[in-house]
Each structure stands twice: as structure tokens, then as C-alpha cells.
Amino acid sequence: MITLYDMSLSGNCHKVRLLLSLLGLPYQTQAVDLRCGEQRSPDYLQRNPFAQVPVLDDDGLIIRDSQAILVHLAKRYGCEKWWPDDAYQLAQIAAWLSTAANEIFHGPAKLRVHHKFGSPIDTVAAGQTTDKVLGIIDRHLQNQDWLVGDSVSIADIAVYPYLALAPEGSLDIGAFPNIIAWFQRIRALPGYVAMPGMWQA
Amino acid sequence: MITLYDMSLSGNCHKVRLLLSLLGLPYQTQAVDLRCGEQRSPDYLQRNPFAQVPVLDDDGLIIRDSQAILVHLAKRYGCEKWWPDDAYQLAQIAAWLSTAANEIFHGPAKLRVHHKFGSPIDTVAAGQTTDKVLGIIDRHLQNQDWLVGDSVSIADIAVYPYLALAPEGSLDIGAFPNIIAWFQRIRALPGYVAMPGMWQA
Structure with a gap:
């Protein structure tokens, strides 16, 4: 179990x-x-x-x-879509897992914990980290549907929640059209579940 | 190449x-x-x-x-020692890769960049993160030689450098005997290379 x-x-x-x-x-x-x-x-x-x-x-x-x-x-x-056997694809997934553990956590997730729960944080540093990572991800998704390769992977799952929760961190996600299109692809996956506070079209 | x-x-x-x-x-x-x-x-x-x-x-x-x-x-x-096929072992390695990307980077690595290069950081937050992660790693290594399983893995390689560079961050690593014993095991690996500033016995 x-x-x-x-x-x-x-x-x-x-x-x-x-x-x-x-x-x-x-x-x-x-x-x-x-x-x-x-x-x-x-x-x-x-x-x-x-x-x-x-x-x-x-x-x-x-x-x-x-x-x-x-x-x-x-x-x-998972099947191979979720855990590819290729070293280079795994490494690309691992890079986004690092981004989730570092920049996503210290950027959008911290802004959310501040605005939603009142936790004291360095809002300037968290804002700069957020601007940088949102810009990078939006440009990355300009010519591809998923963060790595041509199908959803755990890279997308690791990065998605705190970006979709951006409205709770007072972030205007509307400036990032490629991220919003990617949100919609994730939300269309069979078995998708949302959580309260997530961005909605 | x-x-x-x-x-x-x-x-x-x-x-x-x-x-x-x-x-x-x-x-x-x-x-x-x-x-x-x-x-x-x-x-x-x-x-x-x-x-x-x-x-x-x-x-x-x-x-x-x-x-x-x-x-x-x-x-x-690498051989299987470096990349095991078992999901649970891979997950344990992945947990330490997250720790390297998050706590190690925002703790000991930031203290080093501050003390060595004069970068402005939140020294209180970096100090708290450092104390927490060093204590956890020292206790973790109390009954095992390596961070995951019974041989060296990329978990050790990802965590090692910024801990071994702790003296450059004005950190007294002497309070963590299990970490020092682990340093010595890493330094005894065939092919080991040091970098200047790393802890020495």
C-alpha cells in the first residue's frame, strides 16, 4: 500500500x-x-x-x-515516457528537478507562502528569482510542448504546481503565454487533478 | 569529446x-x-x-x-554502483541531489561566497540552513559509510564539494566527526581530485 x-x-x-x-x-x-x-x-x-x-x-x-x-x-x-532509458533525456529531467528544488522553491513558492500565510521572506530576492525562472521557462516552451522531449515527464510535474499557484503569490502569470499554454496541456492529461488556488483560464 | x-x-x-x-x-x-x-x-x-x-x-x-x-x-x-537500477535506491540518490541543489547551495555554498568573495547574502538564513543540513548529514553518516546504500554514488559527489569547502565559509567542520570520516573515505577513492581551500586533516 x-x-x-x-x-x-x-x-x-x-x-x-x-x-x-x-x-x-x-x-x-x-x-x-x-x-x-x-x-x-x-x-x-x-x-x-x-x-x-x-x-x-x-x-x-x-x-x-x-x-x-x-x-x-x-x-x-511508469512506462518509458515517465522514466526514459536514455542518459541525456534523464539528465535533462534531472536539470528541471534541480530547478524545482532550487529556483521554483526559492522564487514562486516563497512568494506564495509570504502572501498566503504571512511568512517573513526576502521578497526582493524571491521576486528576482521568480522573474528569472518564469522568463526562462516561458522561452523554453516557445517551441516545445513539454519541458523535456516530446511527451510529459516528471520534469513537468515537478515544476507545474508552484507555477500554477502563482496567483496566490500575487504573480501575474498572464505575461507568460507559453507557460499558460503548457498549463492547459497539463490540465488536459487523463487523470489530472487540480488543487485550490491554481490558475484558471 | x-x-x-x-x-x-x-x-x-x-x-x-x-x-x-x-x-x-x-x-x-x-x-x-x-x-x-x-x-x-x-x-x-x-x-x-x-x-x-x-x-x-x-x-x-x-x-x-x-x-x-x-x-x-x-x-x-558508470557501472551499476554509479547508477543503480533499483527505483528506491535511485529515489534516495535523487533526494540528496535535491538537498545539494537546495540546502547545500543556500547554506554552506552561500556562506563561502560571502566570506571568500564578499557577496552580500542573508547570513542568518544561510547559517540556519547550514546548521540544519550539517547536523542531518552527520547523524545520517553515523551508521553508514555513504549517503545511499553501501558504496559511493553521485549523492556523495553532489554533496561533498561545498561541505569540504566549509573552512572557506568560516565553518568549523570539526564538530561533525561522521562528516570528517566520510571526507576521508571520499579522499581515498581511486582517481580522487581535490580543489584548493578544501578541508584537510
């Missing part, structure tokens, strides 16, 4: 919910109450010493980090 | 130099002069729109991002 240690408002958790749904995998969720500090309980720290959601428990195999969970699910349950 | 777009003082570049050397792969370097803004030239931005080093050119295949380059080299040229 697959159990997702989950927090409903987390875009990192939504990456996992989205891929599980696209792959048609049954799973249960275990809510982690971050406001009550449940992520710092001894039990939870055993699962993830970083005290973050999500964590996946796949029949006793415990995996922390949203990108790592996507890798596990794609390799274990 | 493999060409590494390189900057000698970059720990991210050193991840790639180290793996190339451990794998015994011949390569040439092309220095990128960051102080003169060469990373923002139109030619370079074609290779990496993020305007960062390193970039790898492997017979015309262009790869940005140090973690992604490690994935490419491990999958294309």
Missing part, C-alpha cells in the same frame, strides 16, 4: 498527488499538521529528518523529498 | 571534475570568466539560459546543472 504523508495546501505534496493520479495508482493519505509541529515529532523525523512534507511510504520503503518521490514512482510504476 | 564549461573556484564545477576523474573519463575544459560576464553572452546563454557554470558538452549533447551532469555521466559511463 502507498501512503502519502500529506498537507493539503502544499504544492510539493501536490506534485506527488498529481503523479499518483496520472499513473492511476491507489493510495491513502496521512495528514501532517504542520501548524501543530507534527513534522518535528520523533516519529516523523525518523521518516524525514528535514521535517518537511511530503514523505511517501511505499510498502515500507520510506522516501523524503518531492522530486525523489517522483523519481521513485516514475521508475517503479 | 567531453568539454566542461568550467570555473576553477566553483564547487558546482568541482562535482563534475571529481566524477569525471573517478570514472577515468578524458575531457577538456573551457574556462568561463564570470567576473567579465561571459556567462551572459548570447553564445553561453544558448547552452544555459540560467547563466551558470557548469555546462557539459558531451559530443554535442549540452547539459546544464551540476546534478544533471552527474546523472548523465553516471548513467552513460
